[in-house]
Amino acid sequence: RKYPQYDSPDSPTHKVGGEPIEGFETIRHRVPMLSIDNVYDERALFEFDARVRKLLGGRTQVEYAIEYKVDGVALALWYEKGRLVRGVTRGDGRVGDDITHNARTLRGVPLRLAGDAVPAVLEIRGEAYMANSDFARLKAEQERKGEQPFANPRNATAGTLKLLDPRICAARKLRFMGHSMGYSEGADYQTHMEYLHALREMGVPTTPNVQLAESMAAAVETAHEMMENLHALDFEVDGLVFKVNRLDLRERLGQTSKSPRWLIAYKWERYEAVTRVNDIVVQVGKSGTLTPVAILEPVEIAGTTVSRSTLHNRDEVRRLGIRIGDWVVVEKAGKIIPHVVRVEEHRRDGSERPFRFPKKCPECKTEVVQDEGGVYIRCPNPNCPAQFRETVRFFASRSAMDIEGLGIKVIEQLIDAGLLKELPDIYRLKDHREKLIALERMGEKSVDNLLAAIEASKKRPLWRLLNGLAIRHVGARTAQILAERFGTMENLCRQSEQALADVEEIGPIIAHSIYSFLHSEYGQRIITQLAELGVNMGEAPAAHPPARERKLEGKTVVVTGTLSRLTRDEVNELIHRHGGKPASSVSRKTDFVVAGENPGSKLAKAQQLGVRVLSEDEFFKLIGE
Numbered sequence: 001r002k003y004p005q006y007d008s009p010d011s012p013t014h015k016v017g018g019e020p021i022e023g024f025e026t027i028r029h030r031v032p033m034l035s036i037d038n039v040y041d042e043r044a045l046f047e048f049d050a051r052v053r054k055l056l057g058g059r060t061q062v063e064y065a066i067e068y069k070v071d072g073v074a075l076a077l078w079y080e081k082g083r084l085v086r087g088v089t090r091g092d093g094r095v096g097d098d099i100t101h102n103a104r105t106l107r108g109v110p111l112r113l114a115g116d117a118v119p120a121v122l123e124i125r126g127e128a129y130m131a132n133s134d135f136a137r138l139k140a141e142q143e144r145k146g147e148q149p150f151a152n153p154r155n156a157t158a159g160t161l162k163l164l165d166p167r168i169c170a171a172r173k174l175r176f177m178g179h180s181m182g183y184s185e186g187a188d189y190q191t192h193m194e195y196l197h198a199l200r201e202m203g204v205p206t207t208p209n210v211q212l213a214e215s216m217a218a219a220v221e222t223a224h225e226m227m228e229n230l231h232a233l234d235f236e237v238d239g240l241v242f243k244v245n246r247l248d249l250r251e252r253l254g255q256t257s258k259s260p261r262w263l264i265a266y267k268w269e270r271y272e273a274v275t276r277v278n279d280i281v282v283q284v285g286k287s288g289t290l291t292p293v294a295i296l297e298p299v300e301i302a303g304t305t306v307s308r309s310t311l312h313n314r315d316e317v318r319r320l321g322i323r324i325g326d327w328v329v330v331e332k333a334g335k336i337i338p339h340v341v342r343v344e345e346h347r348r349d350g351s352e353r354p355f356r357f358p359k360k361c362p363e364c365k366t367e368v369v370q371d372e373g374g375v376y377i378r379c380p381n382p383n384c385p386a387q388f389r390e391t392v393r394f395f396a397s398r399s400a401m402d403i404e405g406l407g408i409k410v411i412e413q414l415i416d417a418g419l420l421k422e423l424p425d426i427y428r429l430k431d432h433r434e435k436l437i438a439l440e441r442m443g444e445k446s447v448d449n450l451l452a453a454i455e456a457s458k459k460r461p462l463w464r465l466l467n468g469l470a471i472r473h474v475g476a477r478t479a480q481i482l483a484e485r486f487g488t489m490e491n492l493c494r495q496s497e498q499a500l501a502d503v504e505e506i507g508p509i510i511a512h513s514i515y516s517f518l519h520s521e522y523g524q525r526i527i528t529q530l531a532e533l534g535v536n537m538g539e540a541p542a543a544h545p546p547a548r549e550r551k552l553e554g555k556t557v558v559v560t561g562t563l564s565r566l567t568r569d570e571v572n573e574l575i576h577r578h579g580g581k582p583a584s585s586v587s588r589k590t591d592f593v594v595a596g597e598n599p600g601s602k603l604a605k606a607q608q609l610g611v612r613v614l615s616e617d618e619f620f621k622l623i624g625e
Contacts, residue, residue: 072129552580
């Protein structure tokens with residue numbers, strides 16, 4: 001305030017939270033913020049798809065983007081020449097409240113959009129929300145002060161945005177994710193996926209894990225997978241949104257007076273039942289994470305008998321305030337795993353016992369530690385029996401070494417028989433064929449099939465091995481990045497922690513985890529033994545071609561349709577191996593589109609943009625395979 005001539009409306013100081021404001025003005029939306037039609041079963045999704053295709057002249061299939069429906073407060077951000085000028089609530093869809101002062105404090109709302117490709121005018125629509133972890137802390141603070149706590153994160157978000165003091169809004173750490181576009185000038189996006197990519201480039205977070213499907217049938221399958229991963233999200237979700245991906249098709253479809261014709265929200269019917277918590281036990285995962293699990297009095301919900309429910313982590317236990325002996329409400333919605341949603345506190349009689357996380361691992365009795373964020377409790381012992389059991393199961397899974405026949409029941413038998421004491425013992429099982437045959441429900445044929453699958457897994461590419469080693473923070477994508485960047489396990493092990501952190505998409509936390517594993521006595525012993533037993537460490541030329549032979553080095557490749565030789569995962573792996581980057585949507589940055597049988601709209605988009613299209617044979621000829 002002392003030097004007003006140096007004040008800039010996009011200065012970071014404006015995000016901290018200014019003085020309280022008098023009240024909210026109302027603003028008319030330049031493009032109405034319409035509501036979304038809801039459906040509650042998959043049959044209705046296919047009916048929606050049929051209407052869309054009919055309106056588009058009888059198209060055989062339409063490409064859909066599928067994204068989580070964040071249970072927050074709808075918000076429109078107006079940017080002019082890249083600068084935030086207004087933040088407006090949805091209101092009644094035509095008129096909303098001007099909450100610009102509060103919007104400026106939201107995490108994920110840049111005061112100035114980044115990059116050179118920013119439209120002259122852009123209205124970014126999305127959701128203001130409160131993360132579950134932040135809500136748990138706010139609720140605990142309100143209870144400590146004797147205040148009436150908010151019922152859920154959405155109510156907390158709505159209540160906070162209505163406050164006239166932006167300092168409170170800033171302190172409560174509300175966030176924003178973009179998902180749609182309103183009024184714009186100079187925006188030249190062809191698809192929804194291209195728009196979301198542009199938002200991220202401009203510094204605006206978008207809904208995570210948005211998927212693209214070439215038809216409604218594929219979209220429904222994708223939706224099932226997304227619903228299975230809801231527990232990993234740190235925000236409330238009340239459905240999935242299916243959107244026609246191509247923006248030109250959206251214009252043709254238009255809208256009714258209430259909602260657009262090009263999108264639909266799939267909300268699952270919610271079924272509830274009340275039951276009692278008989279106990280809370282702790283499970284140990286492959287990376288040592290301790291997960292609390294409620295053991296319930298068995299109860300029927302929507303045709304399913306529910307007797308257990310994960311409580312995820314310590315923060316969730318605190319948020320629920322759950323105790324052993326409590327009566328709880330368990331919810332089952334669609335294909336989501338049943339889970340505890342609230343405690344019936346009014347039914348408590350004093351016999352309930354609080355749950356406390358153990359100070360020692362329930363399996364190996366090692367003292368537990370907190371992770372960096374303080375949310376998860378871990379067993380740090382790499383030789384923990386529970387971790388070992390889960391590590392072997394994951395190592396053999398389809399996303400890692402893909403050893404068919406090595407499931408959890410077989411693994412438990414092998415451990416009990418003393419045949420599996422550490423990971424490399426998998427590749428020593430061939431020396432114990434007779435002992436394997438003697439195990440329950442094994443037999444000669446089953447054993448021979450298992451041993452053949454184990455032998456075949458030795459030739460898997462390096463990234464699968466890295467993924468299977470269950471290094472903390474290292475999933476399939478990180479494993480692929482490491483394999484592409486360093487080529488061999490030997491080269492990877494030579495890297496400093498800083499060299500790992502400098503790799504794009506890795507960063508210091510993941511780098512520290514990788515370095516610690518590779519230089520631990522346990523990690524070095526396991527890797528050395530696996531190499532001695534013949535497991536590929538990335539040195540075979542066929543597994544990772546030299547840079548000069550990688551025909552896709554630095555190229556972005558999109559696959560559409562069905563390939564006769566490989567599955568989609570396998571062809572994406574092949575693209576990675578040859579230095580390329582698989583992508584899910586076509587844009588001007590795409591170098592090649594590989595078209596198999598029954599290609600979708602990606603082929604038309606490629607032709608429209610002049611992107612080179614390869615047949616399956618041309619693709620394999622290009623990479624020399």
